[in-house]
Amino acid sequence: MADKVRLSIEWLSGCSGCELGIVDLHEKLLTVLSEVELVRCPILMDTKEYVEADVGLITGSLRTVHDVESAHKMRKACKTIIAFGTCPVYGGPHGASFAHENEELLSKAYVKNPSTKTTTLPQGVPQLLEQGTRPLDAEIKVDLYIPGCPPHAAFIFEALTSLLRGAEPKIGRRNVCFGCDRAMVKSDVSQMRRAFEGDFDPKTCFLSQGCLCLGSVTLDRCLSPCPKAGVPCFSCAGPSEAIVLEPQKDVRTEIATRMAHLTKIPYDVIVREIETQAKTFYAYAMSSPVFREKPTFLLKKWIQPERTA
Ligand code: SF4
Ligand code: SF4
Ligand code: SF4
Structure with missing residues (x-):
């Protein structure tokens, strides 16, 4: 043997x-x-x-x-x-720590935390x-x-x-949409809704219903469980091949273009909504050059109002 x-x-x-x-x-x-x-x-x-x-x-x-x-x-x-x-x-x-300084994160976790009484960081x-x-x-x-x-x-x-x-793995280049049965259809939807605002048609694409779903810009390494279970994709498997390989292709503009085409929601409104939730939608790959070095990735600018609030 x-x-x-x-x-x-x-x-x-x-x-x-x-x-x-x-x-x-x-x-x-x-x-x-x-x-x-x-x-x-x-x-x-x-x-x-x-x-x-x-x-x-x-x-x-x-x-x-x-x-x-x-x-x-x-x-x-x-x-x-x-x-x-x-x-x-x-x-x-x-x-997502990319959006903050280490001192800010440690202080939030260990000092300015409702469940702790310490004024210093614990040892270790x-x-x-x-x-x-x-x-x-x-x-x-x-x-x-x-x-x-x-x-x-x-x-x-x-x-x-x-x-x-001793062979090269064949693990595919499809996006999450490939495994999702929801139909991308044109609709008269004119307002954005977040996932928790619920009551979405299970047969229709979330984008057609005004809810952000990143399936079309996400590599399928999961067999699309979330949209099948009624939850939009937030891209935990990382970006699709097109986003990885093309410096000017951007999650924000790709999704906004698709959603604005499917609905009556203005492109700029969709772009702003993605920017507002950028720490969620970009979190899984934002510490990689795949996003960090894209000229269109302006996270620190997008979250400015949140930081100064
Ligand atoms: S965008 Fe989301 S809901 Fe729409 S087809 Fe793709 S995975 Fe399914
Ligand atoms: S959120 Fe993650 S597990 Fe769920 S469909 Fe998207 S990539 Fe797959
Ligand atoms: S957070 Fe990291 S370690 Fe945990 S399941 Fe996801 S990829 Fe794996």
């Missing part, structure tokens, strides 16, 4: 949802484990060392000095590195990176990117089994 592939897992700053994504493989996990020797996995094993491995799977993003040190140790120990989940690929939801708070949250490839070379928050088990299985066979 051929030697098993040695798999090492490390989690940086994240929520452990990606590890649960692996558990979601259910019985297919047995197929993967029959070919893999797990040599490091902080959620399962008390292994502190960065042992040598064929494949290193990293979840979470670079948020602390410790994250950066761990990423380098993994790169040194592993032949292939996979950025697993939206956090290591784009920075993930805590990328990890040292945050000066430059805020960063994706994994800001520090180390990454060989394979699998975004998703977490990626759907079907994509995880395809990627892992391809790697075990």
Whole structure:
């Protein structure tokens, strides 16, 4: 029998949802484990060392000095590195920290907090990176990117089994709309509604009903569960290929153009609504150059009224 592939897992700053994504493989996990020797996995094993491995799977993003040190140790120990989940690929939801200073965030979390009485930071708070949250490839070379928050088990299985066979994973380039059955139709809707304002027709696209949904600018790494369950997509899997590859293509203008075409809501009103909720709609990838370096991404300007309020 051929030697098993040695798999090492490390989690940086994240929520452990990606590890649960692996558990979601259910019985297919047995197929993967029959070919893999797990040599490091902080959620399962008390292994502190960065042992040598064929494949290193990293979840979470670079948020602390410790994250950066761990990423380098993994790169040194592993032949292939996979950025697993939206956090290591784009920075993930805590990328919204880009809109604030570290001192402001720490103070809000630990000091100016209704549930604490301290005037100083507690000991042991990890040292945050000066430059805020960063994706994994800001520090180390990454060989394979699998975004998703977490990626759907079907994509995880395809990627892992391809790697075990030494093949290139085929994980698709479709957007979330591809898996959504709602029909994009023209409507007379003239006002925006937020998701919680409810009572949406389950067969009609949210955009046609005046509610922002980012399915058309989001890569499908989830099989579109949210619009199927009555919730608009907020792009947790990260941007579509078109947004990633074309510097001038922008989530805000793409969605506003589509929605203004489908409804009677003016383009400028839609643009302003996206800007108002930018920390939600851009959060998952805003710490990546994919958004940060776009000339159209003006987050700090958009949230100015909120900051000075
Ligand atoms: S990508 Fe999503 S599920 Fe995975 S660690 Fe980050 S926040 Fe959690
Ligand atoms: S924009 Fe949203 S609701 Fe409309 S088709 Fe795409 S995923 Fe479905
Ligand atoms: S928010 Fe969008 S990308 Fe995230 S799981 Fe829902 S449908 Fe998929």
